Every structure is written in C-alpha cells, then in structure tokens.
Amino acid sequence: xxxxxxxxxxxxxxxxxxxxxxxxxxxxxxxxxxxxxxxxxxxxxxxxxxxxxxxxxxxxxxxxxxxxxxxxxxxxxxxxxxxxxxxxxxxxxxxxxxxxxxxxxxxxxxxxxxxxxxxxxxxxxxxxxxxxxxxxxxxxxxxxxxxxxxxxxxxxxxxxxxxxxxxxxxxxxxxxxxxxxxxxxxxxxxxxxxxxxxxxxxxxxxxxxxxxxxxxxxxxxxxxxxxxxxxxxxxxxxxxxxxxxxxxxxxxxxxxxxxxxxxxxxxxxxxxxxxxxxxxxxxxxxxxxxxxxxxxxxxxxxxxx
Amino acid sequence: xxxxxxxxxxxxxxxxxxxxxxxxxxxxxxxxxxxxxxxxxxxxxxxxxxxxxxxxxxxxxxxxxxxxxxxxxxxxxxxxxxxxxxxxxxxxxxxxxxxxxxxxxxxxxxxxxxxxxxxxxxxxxxxxxxxxxxxxxxxxxxxxxxxxxxxxxxxxxxxxxxxxxxxxxxxxxxxxxxxxxxxxxxxxxxxxxxxxxxxxxxxxxxxxxxxxxxxxxxxxxxxxxxxxxxxxxxxxxxxxxxxxxxxxxxxxxxxxxxxxxxxxxxxxxxxxxxxxxxxxxxxxxxxxxxxxxxxxxxxxxxxxxxxxxxxxxxxx
Numbered sequence: 031x032x033x034x035x036x037x038x039x040x041x042x043x044x045x046x047x048x049x050x051x052x053x054x055x056x057x058x059x060x061x062x063x064x065x066x067x068x069x070x071x072x073x074x075x076x077x078x079x080x081x082x083x084x085x086x087x088x089x090x091x092x093x094x095x096x097x098x099x100x101x102x103x104x105x106x107x108x109x110x111x112x113x114x115x116x117x118x119x120x121x122x123x124x125x126x127x128x129x130x131x132x133x134x135x136x137x138x139x140x141x142x143x144x145x146x147x148x149x150x151x152x153x154x155x156x157x158x159x160x161x162x163x164x165x166x167x168x169x170x171x172x173x174x175x176x177x178x179x180x181x182x183x184x185x186x187x188x189x190x191x192x193x194x195x196x197x198x199x200x201x202x203x204x205x206x207x208x209x210x211x212x213x214x215x216x217x218x219x220x221x222x223x224x225x226x227x228x229x230x231x232x233x234x235x236x237x238x239x240x241x242x243x244x245x246x247x248x249x250x251x252x253x254x255x256x257x258x259x260x261x262x263x264x265x266x267x268x269x270x271x272x273x274x275x276x277x278x279x280x281x282x283x284x285x286x287x288x289x290x291x292x293x294x295x296x297x298x299x300x301x302x303x304x305x306x307x308x309x310x311x312x313x314x315x316x317x318x319x320x321x322x323x324x325x326x327x328x329x330x331x332x333x334x335x
Numbered sequence: 336x337x338x339x340x341x342x343x344x345x346x347x348x349x350x351x352x353x354x355x356x357x358x359x360x361x362x363x364x365x366x367x368x369x370x371x372x373x374x375x376x377x378x379x380x381x382x383x384x385x386x387x388x389x390x391x392x393x394x395x396x397x398x399x400x401x402x403x404x405x406x407x408x409x410x411x412x413x414x415x416x417x418x419x420x421x422x423x424x425x426x427x428x429x430x431x432x433x434x435x436x437x438x439x440x441x442x443x444x445x446x447x448x449x450x451x452x453x454x455x456x457x458x459x460x461x462x463x464x465x466x467x468x469x470x471x472x473x474x475x476x477x478x479x480x481x482x483x484x485x486x487x488x489x490x491x492x493x494x495x496x497x498x499x500x501x502x503x504x505x506x507x508x509x510x511x512x513x514x515x516x517x518x519x520x521x522x523x524x525x526x527x528x529x530x531x532x533x534x535x536x537x538x539x540x541x542x543x544x545x546x547x548x549x550x551x552x553x554x555x556x557x558x559x560x561x562x563x564x565x566x567x568x569x570x571x572x573x574x575x576x577x578x579x580x581x582x583x584x585x586x587x588x589x590x591x592x593x594x595x596x597x598x599x600x601x602x603x604x605x606x607x608x609x610x611x612x613x614x615x616x617x618x619x620x621x622x623x624x625x626x627x628x629x630x631x632x633x634x635x636x637x638x639x640x641x642x643x644x645x646x647x648x649x650x651x
Contacts, residue, residue, distance in 0.1 A: 207382025
C-alpha cells in the first residue's frame with residue numbers, strides 16, 4: 031500500500047540530492063571513448079537547457095517589444111529598443127491589481143489552512159494509535175487515484191447549495207483540506223525519533239503540546255516544502271477559479287490573463303507577455319528562495335496537480 | 336504500512352501481566368487515544384469528507400438522475416450510460432484521452448529517465464540543471480499554454496521558422512491542424528512534466544547500491560548491460576510510482592488543453608475531462624456529465640488497481 035508513496039529510501043536519496051555540494055572526485059578524462067561520452071553528455075545537457083528555457087526567455091524578451099515586433103519575421107531575438115512601458119501600460123489597461131490581490135489572498139489563506147490542518151492531522155495519523163486509523167488513512171491515500179475532474183460536478187452543486195460559489199471562499203474550501211498536506215507531513219513525522227516525544231510525555235507534555243513544541247519545530251523543512259508547494263499550486267490554479275469565480279472582481283491572475291487573450295480583438299501581444307511575465311515572477315522568486323524544499327517536497331509525496 | 340506507531344500514550348504502563356484493574360486502565364487509555372487521535376484528524380477530515388468524499392458518493396447517485404440546471408432530478412437508472420455509449424463526442428473524447436496517454440506516458444518516462452541518468456553523472460553544471468529542470472512544472476499552465484501557443488503559430492511562430500531554416504518546406508500547422516494539435520499538446524505537457532518525474536528518478540538512482548555496479552563491472556558487464564541488469568531492477572519501486580502517477584495524470588489531462596486548443600480544431604483534442612466540463616458547466620446537464628465522470632473515475636481506478644496487482648505479482 032505504501033507503494034504509492036515514494037519508498038523511504040528515496041526520501042533519503044532526496045535529502046542527498048538537495049544538498050548541492052559538488053562531487054569531490056571529478057573523474058579525469060580517461061580513454062578517448064570516455065572523453066567522447068562526456069562531450070556527448072554536455073551536448074545533450076546544453077540542448078536540454080535550451081529547450082527548457084527558450085520559452086521563458088522568449089516570453090520575457092517579447093514583453094519588451096513593440097506589439098508589431100512580437101511576430102515579425104524573422105524573429106527578432108533582441109529588440110532594438112526595450113519597451114519598458116509595456117509594464118506600465120498593463121497596470122492601467124487591465125485589472126492586474128485586483129487579480130493579484132485576489133490571488134494573493136487565496137494563496138496565503140489556503141497555504142495557512144493547509145499547513146495547519148495537514149500537519150495537525152498528520153500527527154494523529156503518525157503518532158497516535160486508535161482503531162480505524164489505518165483504514166482512514168487508506169481512504170486518504172485512495173483519493174490519489176481519483177481525479178478532481180471526476181467529482182468537480184457534485185462538488186460544485188454542493189458549494190452552490192452552501193451559497194459559497196462565486197465567492198473567494200469556494201476556492202479556499204476547495205484547496206485547503208486536500209489530502210496532500212497530510213501525506214507529506216506524515217511521511218516526515220515518521221522519520222522523527224519516537225524517543226523525543228516519549229521523553230516529553232514523561233515530562234508531562236500533552237499530545238497537543240508535543241505537536242506544538244516538539245514536532246512543529248523539528249519539521250520546519252517539511253512545513254516549508256508544504257507551504258511553498260501549496261502557495262504555488264493555489265497561485266497557478268486555473269480550473270477551480272474558472273468554475274467558481276464568475277464575478278470579474280473576484281478573478282485571479284490566471285483567469286485575468288486568459289480573458290486578456292480571448293477578449294481583446296486587437297490583442298496587444300507585447301502587453302500580454304508583460305502580464306505573463308508579471309504572473310510568473312512571484313513563482314520564480316519563491317522557486318529561487320526555496321528550491322531545496324521544492325525538490326524534497328515534490329518527490330516525497332508526488333501529489334501535486 | 337510502515338508506521339512507527341506510538342507506544343501507549345501514558346508511557347507508564349509497561350506492564351507484564353494483565354490484571355483486571357490494569358485492563359480497565361488500558362481500555363480507558365484506548366478510548367482516550369481514540370479521542371485524542373480523532374481530535375487531531377478532525378479539522379482536516381471535516382473539510383476532506385465534505386469536499387471530497389461526499390461529492391464522490393453523490394456522484395454515483397447523480398449519474399443515475401437527469402439532474403439539470405433547476406436542480407430537479409428524476410431517477411433514470413442507467414439511461415445516461417446508455418446514452419454515453421451511443422454518443423459520438425464521448426467516444427471521440429475517450430479515444431483522444433487514450434491517444435494522449437499513449438503518446439505522453441512513454442515519452443515522458445523515457446525523457447525523464449534519460450535526463451535523470453545524465454544528471455546522475457559527474458558532469459559540471461548538473462546541480463544547477465537538476466533544480467532548474469522542474470521550473471516549468473511549477474509555473475502556471477495558463478502562462479505556459481499561451482506562450483507555447485504563440486511559439487507554435489504556423490506562419491509567424493519561432494518554431495516553424497526554425498523548421499523552415501532547417502529546410503523543411505511545409506512545417507506542420509500544429510494547433511491549427513487536426514493531425515498535429517495533439518502531438519503539439521503532448522510536446523508541451525512532456526516539456527512541463529519531465530522535470531518532476533526526473534526528480535523522482537534521480538531520487539531513486541541515489542539508492543542504487545554502488546557495490547552492485549562495481550561487481551557487475553568486474554564481471555565485464557558493459558554500460559548497457561549494467562543499466563538493464565543493475566539499474567533498472569533497483570529502480571523498480573520508483574518506476575512503478577512514476578508509471579502510476581503518469582497514467583492518472585494523463586487520464587485527467589484538462590487545463591493545458593483547455594487553454595491551448597479548447598478541444599479543437601474540431602474535436603481533435605477533445606478529452607474526457609473537457610467533455611464532462613462542457614456537458615456539466617456549459618450545458619447544465621449535470622446528470623449526464625456525472626455519468627461521464629463515473630466513466631473517468633472507473634478508468635483511473637481500474638488502471639491503478641491493475642498496475643498494483645501487476646507490480647505485486649512481479650515482486651512476489
């Protein structure tokens with residue numbers, strides 16, 4: 031059953047992955063064959079890197095062109111003048127500010143709730159033995175195999191009945207109680223030695239106290255992984271807002287940008303690219319700051335998306 | 336399940352012989368444990384149950400009604416499913432979902448594993464590349480889809496311009512061609528997902544015992560033989576996990592397609608999830624859409640269970 035989770039050894043492998051000290055022995059180029067292999071390796075690496083980043087580079091460069099220049103043939107890779115004004119204009123020509131405010135609100139609230147309830151529930155699953163616990167956890171795991179798309183309709187009906195659809199709270203409810211956080215935290219809690227909480231118990235700490243004073247401080251890396259992944263996930267979500275947020279005042283960045291494409295007849299592509307770049311910047315910053323946690327978190331529970 | 340479970344909460348009664356009073360204390364302890372345990376799980380479980388479990392159960396009921404926009408629902412039995420079988424659009428959606436999966440799963444698997452093997456070597460720059468490679472995976476689908484759409488534009492897009500520079504007279508029309516739209520979607524989704532699966536493979540590769548490789552090399556095995564006889568068998572748990580996740584994620588493909596093609600041109604990229612979305616949210620045929628959801632549900636569950644059974648048999 032745990033087969034669906036990443037094997038424990040893999041988690042250890044991940045820890046090793048995340049620490050980026052360079053390998054100590056760099057093999058000296060040996061036989062010609064080996065040297066050829068290394069050259070081929072670098073060639074593949076460079077091609078792969080180009081393939082990975084060209085779309086992003088193109089996006090950023092296009093955001094600094096004039097509207098006509100975006101689709102000029104041949105492609106201009108470096109615009110003669112950088113039109114920084116695109117970034118000014120997008121704020122005035124769209125409701126970017128509203129979109130960002132809504133998205134930020136959702137991402138922060140969802141992340142807070144997910145981290146809180148996820149880590150709390152994970153402690154119950156990892157450290158307290160009671161009848162029905164394993165069966166319940168199995169239900170949690172089982173939902174991995176059930177795509178959200180297959181129950182989005184009854185969920186929508188339910189939310190409409192509760193009168194929360196077409197409010198930001200619908201997205202909070204949708205995202206905040208996922209099984210994702212529970213898995214990730216449970217995985218991590220199980221690597222913390224039992225003796226620590228045992229000692230605390232003998233000192234008279236309650237289970238809640240142990241969670242609060244022992245487990246939370248010790249699981250900061252996992253909490254960081256969970257928080258970053260949830261934040262990014264909520265920031266990027268398109269389908270949830272598409273279904274629930276009809277009122278343009280409630281739109282998120284993703285919905286706004288999509289409407290920008292479909293609504294403007296004379297879509298100013300340079301402006302659009304400026305908007306796209308702005309929407310990716312927060313993710314890029316978070317990514318740069320927390321890359322280590324992303325690597326660990328993504329692979330530990332393989333549940334995003 | 337590899338849970339390191341708590342010893343008794345009180346920690347005091349490490350008793351040997353059960354006396355009546357002790358037994359009473361134990362049962363009281365068990366009750367207290369259950370109470371404490373549930374209190375931890377409850378805040379999450381309430382949301383999880385209300386928003387995931389209940390909808391899944393309700394789904395099955397809805398699929399047997401003609402639930403519509405007014406919320407009136409009559410029991411219609413299996414009518415919806417009968418209608419599905421005869422519905423041409425549904426069959427196209429099912430076929431396209433499988434077509435997408437057949438292209439996407441092996442391609443992503445191969446690319447991710449290849450990259451992981453490369454990055455597991457001691458080349459310069461791998462540390463940077465390892466993290467950079469999954470940046471596409473965490474950027475928004477909307478941004479990615481729009482950028483690739485424009486990259487793919489047949490007449491002015493950079494991709495076809497490069498192809499023409501390489502001497503291709505008639506480069507494909509990509510998203511404007513019903514033959515090339517799906518391959519284009521697969522290219523983008525593979526580009527987006529490969530970094531994630533690569534990380535999973537890399538993590539698995541760290542656990543392959545070095546001694547095994549050394550021993551195989553001593554025995555004169557070449558790189559290819561070592562890959563198939565040492566690396567792949569040791570990677571088994573990872574490859575299994577990757578295959579399961581890839582399959583589920585392929586079956587539910589939706590948002591990327593919705594932004595890139597909206598199912599077009601014609602119905603050439605219409606997939607199951609979009610069929611459900613259209614019937615449900617655009618045409619308000621909630622009952623009928625639920626029947627299609629049940630189909631998607633069983634497709635995912637059946638294939639996952641089959642993969643589990645196959646994996647169990649192989650490891651037995």
